[in-house]
Amino acid sequence: MNKIWLVTQREYLTRVKNKTFILTTLLTPLGILVFMAAVVFVMSTGSDKAKTINVFEPTNLLEKELISRDNLTFSFSNESLEAQKELYKAKKINGIIEIPALTDSLASKYSYKYHADKPLAMDESFAIDKAIGKKIRNYKLKKLNIDETMLKNLDTDVSSIPVTILEDKKISSITNVVSSVLGGVVGYAMFFIILFYGMQVMRSVMEEKINRIVEVLISSLKPFELMMGKVIGVGLVGLTQIGIWLILMPLIYIIGAALFGVNADGIGSLATNDMPIDQMALSSQDKISQVFFELKSMNWWLILPLTLFYFLGGYFAYSAIFAAIGSAVGEDINDANSLTLPVMMPLMFSMYIGISAVNAPDSSLAVWSSMIPLLSSIVMPVRLPFDPPWWQIAISVVSLIIFSVLVVWLAARIYRVGILMYGKKASFKELAKWVFYKG
Template sequence: MSLLKLIIKREFIAKVRNKSFIVMTFLSPLIFVVIAAVVGYLASMKADLRRIAVHDPANVIFNTLKNTEEYRYVNTSGLSVGVLRDSVKTEKFDGLLVVPATTKTNEIAQKTQYYSNESAPLELILDLEDQLSEKLTAQNYQAAGIDTLAINKAQADVSIQLKKSSGEDTIKGASLIRIVIGGGFGYLIMMFIIIYGNLVMRSVIEEKTNRIIEIIISSVKPFQLMLGKIIGTSLAGLLQFGIWIVLGITLLTVASAVFGIETGGTAGIAANAAAEQVDPSRIQQLLAAVWDLPIATILISFVLYFIGGYFLYSSFYAAIGAAVDNETDSQQFLLPIIMPLVLGVYIGFFTVINDPHGTVATVFSIVPLTSPIVMLMRIPFGVPIWQVILSIVLLFATFVLVVWFAAKIYRVGILMYGKKPTWKEIIKWTKYD
């Protein structure tokens, strides 16, 4: 055990003293804050005003068009379409809307045209279509002698009240809150596994290439060396993550207070919330929905899945590092490792959110290779405790099994040089006693 502690200490110190580790630890939060500040600044900037010429001789829609901060509509019905098209070419106008000079709604709906030098903004076209459709529909009602006022009064505004089976009120969007929280934790685990799993692999390759491994292996067992690298690198990664969080929050606070910059577009969100006068009861319901989540279960499960998932995949990375001589040769072995992680994220965001208790979500939340991501996304929706326990037990049992196999590959691979291994050879290494 004392040798394992020494290996962990050596690996940890080697990582934190590395120049690239130190630079990225303190530079990454600064880069993040700068990007967030730039995004916030760009979000607060007003878009360039675009002038849209409208050729509408019959005045079908022009009087109903609404100017915005981005678009201003100019009535140019007195000019010919040819002249107006030339004006668009010379960029006097940013676009030209041509409405046929007729009262036939079908013809207007089918033959209205929009000219521009570049591809027309989809948002603008959809808005024009909606406004024109609304106006033509009203004209059709009027031509048919239908009382539009009566139709508007007859329309029912349906708002289904959501309640739990216990009788408690719940809110729309509660599922989104759950998937955001669960997805955030699951995605964090995936990123940590990929980033620091690669560090474990690189560390093994580097020591193997420098032949340092031959000296180290004479004093310790391959299993101890592999486990020490995994734990030491994970501790360095956790330290780096902690520093990122503290520095990131500090820099964001300072940037907001000193420069008055609302990062990440929060200024626009706040302005929209103020303009819409959000119902305080709605906010209380959202907060209640958050506090109603199994927070203790989520946090405890995150720690357990974080440890189990990282150790499981780091064992794969360490085995690959021992089997190859450089990172280029490792690419053929990395795909089978990354695919389960990608599959877990895909299932989480496309299956769990729609059917968190379905067969697919349940199975992949128990399968060890995907459970650290999928189960964390399911827990906010409420998962039977036996499924969580079963998933964690299988995860750590698989970790022990993988470590045992990986140690066999590691024991043989760290002393192999100058030959690119194949899957067949690696499988043979696991059979050696």
Template sequence: MSKINLIIGREYWTRVKSKTFLLTTFLAPIAIVVVYGVLIFLMTRGSDDEKKLVIVDHAGLTQDLKLNKGNLVFSIAEVELDELLEQYKDKAFDGIIELPPLDSAQKSYNIIYHSDDQLALDESETIKSIFRKRIRNFKVRAFGIDQEQLKLIDTDIGLEPQTILEKDKKISSMTSVVSAVIGGVLGFMLFMVILIFGQQVMRGVNEEKLNRIVEVIISSVKPFELMLGKVIGVGLVGITQFVIWFLLLFIISAIAMPFLGLESNAGELMSNEVTQEIMKDQGFQDTMMKIMTELGGMNWAMIIPLSLFYFIIGYLLYASLFAALGAAVGDDVNEAQSLVMIVTLPLMAGLYIGMAAVQAPNSTLAIWSSIFPLTAPVVMPIRLPNDPALWQIGLSIVSCLLFSLFMVWLAARIYRVGILMYGKKASFKELGKWVFYKG
């Protein structure tokens, strides 16, 4: 047992101390935040060059028009369009907005923009939204509709679920949405972790085989101990990396978010205005409240330990298979790749089924693939926030446990023969034979 600890220790520390680990662990989240920060900044900021636009109004929409909007500076034309078009070459303004005559029966309305330069996307959206509102008001007045009545025309529709037999179960309209998001995130994370660190195990095993140190080591420990030590060691590296990432993301976003928030509030920007409008909306606050209560109401006491269980089992299962592959293949990259494909396939299937299960967590396919051990580690966590039936969870746990034990055993059999086998092509038939080799 102390030897397996030694192996775990070596696998863990050589990886954690390596430059690649430090780079990916500390730089990756910083890079992500920086990239998103820059992106958000650019998107909210738009262009800050002032754009002078002259409005020629044939529709009577420009009474009490605020003359500035973001980087757009409007002025009302004092001369005719023809003359303005003549003046364009003097570059005193950037473009002319021509508002054609408006009739209240019109369903569509085209504003014409005269200029040799294009408007930016947010600029044209701003202009359209300004006149959409004004045309609406114009029509409301023209039809003689009461402003107060108008506000009452649109109704917010909710669809509130109520349980019939399970009275204790708290559900609301947001339950399925929140469950889908949490489940999706969980499933995707498990998929990534298993794939990334499983392949690391494979590379580690293959390296040991190719540089032949394996012969020295398995003259001291059993091949199974070496394999398990590596699988566990690399798994712990994965956990360490995730813990650091979560902490870092938490810290960085805690620092960065208020800064970004302030930045976008300072400029009076369209996209921001939209969010502000939504914020003012009573419905939005209701939704937020519901999401928060939903998050609080999730059965975390079940979701967290079970997700951890599926992470461990799924990782153990696939990492052992990857270890067997690493032992079986030589230095032929193509040979390795085709075998990796086959091992990865059920995992990929699990992810696709899981993504469908986000929509329909209780479909037959979702239920059975959350019990089938090769896909369960990805699919079951996705279903967990939806409170799957207990018999399904129980069956899934049992099948996963039994199957992963079997797979670890099988992988160990292949591993033990493979790491000492040179120059033999690792076909599935060959691997099958290895399983039944003695000693």
């Protein structure tokens, strides 16, 4: 036990003191922030050149009015099209919009002409389409004698109010959305963390084998102790990194928000851009407070410890397998690829199941795979915010414990033989044989 702790210490300290680790740990949240700021910046600035566009409408369909937008200035002119084209040639204007007559007031399709050698940018043409569409709508309303307010009253905003029957608790329409986002984020994070740190364990095993220090080490302690110390040490590094990020992210976000004037609404509005402005303005404050309410009402005392448990269970099983693979390959990291592929498959598979579980947390695929070890460590954390039945959690937890212990034991059997084998990389058949080698 004492020796496992020594190995853990070494693995942990050499990694945490490593410059690359310190840099990536500190810079990743900063990088994410810069990326988000860049996205906001790119999305908020359209084309930067101001454009003047003449609108030619002999039929007065638009009633000489079109809302100017950002860099677009519209001017209405009754001069002939030919005369306006001369203005274009003289580079006084950037283009001419020609509005043909609306022949049928019930027409569902309408197109206008844009005269210029360079077509409009996508967002510009969208904006103009929309503005003209609105005008035509007004024109049609007038022509058909429809009252605007009455028309509005025809639209009904329908939503469902979830009410529980057996359980006594409050849920709202936003519960599922919050749970989905939460589950999705946790599932993704779980996948990457298990994969990344599992690979680290594998590299570390290979390093010791290539260094040839391994024989000195195992003359001092059991291969199992060495492997476990390594797995625990690297796992603690992972937890440290995540812990630092959990603290740094909100901190940097707050600082960033103050510095760049990026606020939550700014980022939120990206997703809801196509919503009518008035509706959005009304609900965005509400929504945020509702999200916070939902987050608060989650059963964190269940979710947090269980998520940690699934991380540990999955991490131990996968990283032990990676350790066994690392012990079986020789000097060449490329040799490892063919052996890691079969391990990556359940990992990837469970991530995809996890993504689908976000939409359908109670589908039989999600339910079953959340109880099957090797898949459960990613799928179950995704389902946790959706309050899965306790018996499913129980089966999942017990099976993951049994499975992880078994896998660690098997991996240790392979590892103890593999680290002393030099020469060509082993095949799966040989790995299976190693399990049954006697001490």
